[in-house]
Amino acid sequence: MSATTGPVAINTFREAVRDRVLYNLIFFALLMMGAAILVGEISIGIERLVIIDLGLTAISIFGLVMSVFLGVGLVSKEIEKRTLYTLLAKPIERWQFLLGKYAGLLITLAVNTAAMTLGLAAALFYVGRPFVRSDASILIAIYFILLEFALITALALFFSCFTSPMLSTLFTIGVFVAGVFAADIRNFGALAKNPALKGIATLVYYLVPNFQNFNAIAAAGHGDHIPASLVGQNTMYAVLYVAVLVLASSAIFSRRNLK
């Protein structure tokens, strides 16, 4: 990280911590504890499946909410509160600021997710199951979830560079939902008779990230092997998609007149 991007990222993380964003971990811990105790009572051989499914879903929902809502505020809050005025008068380029804010939120999400992963491990330990080799798929599923956060945060950042936080939130959620149903949109496009509709469906399919590719929760629950090729493919896709979005955000933000 460059000499200017680093401090911005660290400060963004510090803001999240001081604004008590990490308090969501308490809810997660309570959820995991409750689930573990409950499942322990029933104990009919599906503890592992239930705990993993629930844990990973919760990790992903908590993180997605953070990605969207903190993501759209990364830049807009600094503009609204005018904290950006003094910062941009320092020797820092606007893209460096943007990158720092983005990295700062990713650090926050990563720390948050790491803590939740420990919680999940504790819950699994509680239901009395030794860790096995196939549990690696849980870690891969979590890695995919993190890639998802990176994508969503980049989308939120991108929209917030040219629209209000309100609209940015709507657009980001819109793209996420479209991304979850990407496969259905493609199928719809294939079946549609109207050429315009076909075109739009195909375009949307190619524009939005296919979030189903990043969902390995079921595989992790069943202890299925996740192929290395999928890991490579998802990583490449996320890195490229994020790079394009951050570049576009920088280009837009660098030309923007700050109110």
Added chain:
Amino acid sequence: MSASAIEISELTKDYRLGFWHNRVRRSLDHLTLKIEDGEIFGFLGPNGAGKTTTLKLLMGLIFPTSGTARICGRPIDDVKVHAEIGYLPEQPYFYDYLTARELLDYYARFANYNSAERRERVNRFLELVGLASAANVQLRKFSKGMLQRVGIAQAILHDPKVVFLDEPMSGLDPIGRREVRDIIHNLKIQGRTVFFSTHILSDAEMLCDRVGVLVEGKLQGVGAPSEMVSMQVNAMEILFELREGLALPATLAAAKSIGGRNHVEVPEEKLYATLDELRKCGARILSVSPVRPTLEDYFLKLAGKKPSAPVPMEAVSR
């Protein structure tokens, strides 16, 4: 030959207004101005004149419709310029989850200091702006004047060559204003260039080598404070009390009585004669102060409107 500290050439800013951005308001109109190294320059103008707009343009926060500017010889869109400058925005606001010390330390990271230098500097400047005792308080608990002080500290923390201050005295108590005047004065002694905006004539008069007056986006004039019409005294005001039972001499019939005290305005050349008369009738002199047209009157005059009756300076130096 070294370049001027600030060179502004034909700088113009139009704001687009209305839902469709189809109406245009010109906030700055072909501003051309040169400020030399080591100069303290006061940028005066009524509300909405375009002072803040000018500073934001120079800081690269907004972009000009046309025109250019250079600071220390570099075009303002070169971010390297920012290593040489400090900026205090109007009504500054900072990350309120940080303490004053953390905030200054954060900003110091954008200059190349090691951690020991940063610590020393942060402490020194906290001291300078009178915030040493509030150094570890979160900024959300700071008063307006305290925020202003933090703002001044961050603007000069890295020993910038050129310092831009947008209304540095606003929100400060009399002691604070005095302190800021001293700070600006010290910057001059260190050979730095200071460009600050203000409404307050007396501040400009006390500090500036030159002032420029902006009205409705147009520069009306630049010169030493003493050259400005509005700085000339056009009357003296005397405040006095009469002993009980004594009457005013006929020559002082114009005196007005407010709250048991009398005050009268006389032309400067009649000051001593009037004081003699007051002495003769046994009046007690409470104060003698110069009456000058206010900045507003000056602006109104420039804008071609009829000025109102002069009022004492203090009335505008809020």
